[in-house]
Amino acid sequence: MYRDNLIGANAFGKHFSVKDKNRSVLQEQLILKYNHDEQTLYIKWEGEVSSNELRQGYAHIMNMVLTYKPQKWIMDLQNRLSIEKEDQQWVFKYIFPQVLRAVNKNVFVAIVMPVFAYNSLVNEIDGDELMDGDNFMIIHHFLYQEESRRWLLEMAETDLKIA
Template sequence: MSDQPTFLALQELTFRPDLDVLLGRWRYQPALPAELRASYQQLADLALTHRCRFWLQDLRRRLSPDEETKRWLLQEYYPSVARRFGQRLFVAYLFSPDMHRQIVEAPDYAPPEAYQDKTYALNFFGNEGEAVQWLQAHQPTPPPKA
């Protein structure tokens, strides 16, 4: 499969078969929560097409979601996507270094360990290389070549 990007209204999605990562670069902050949800549904559909449950979401051009969108993502969307895969979903969020600092210093910040009992795992990064490394560290080891 190629790594040609798919352009959606809000995101540029690229499946990287060499990394087994679906990279979503958000292009701008949507005006309406419904636009955001529709784009996330398209993301899930493309991920299922490629059978890729390791996602890097580049939010450097977006704001943090509102409380209702966070609730929807954590309680409905991610569990639903993980069920569709039949396996755990891993999502690395990439922010600008300053926004990353604000997120991890916020009182409601949940570290990666907070998701251990969930069907999905989330982590937040200010560096793209570290985000990719985290995703790859959770990928199954391929069987040795004969």
């Protein structure tokens, strides 16, 4: 399901399957929750995250995506240390397309992060990763979580009117 053509294996590589409930939980680096009232997936990464931990974390995230099909995300990266360029590209090339296919609607991602980190995040993508048929992943950068929540509410209302 999560094919990584670069390594010729599952996109989560040799780490584990998304359905593997016994995988280690990144209790110090990753906080995940789904708010049913807001219909929003909250993702908070903290500290230093290795490539292996990043893939473990995104397996947890994909499990949430497959369960709740969230169109609205708040991804808080304010306290996460930089990750390798290859890991950033892996997320855009393999995870985000899978998210779009799983949700099968537009997905709005509000990323809360320091300004200095934003350019490195979007500098290497061409945009094809953020489209699946008529559905798009729309990513916007924010300095504060409350600001991101207002944007998500506005985008969800606009998306519902268009649909």
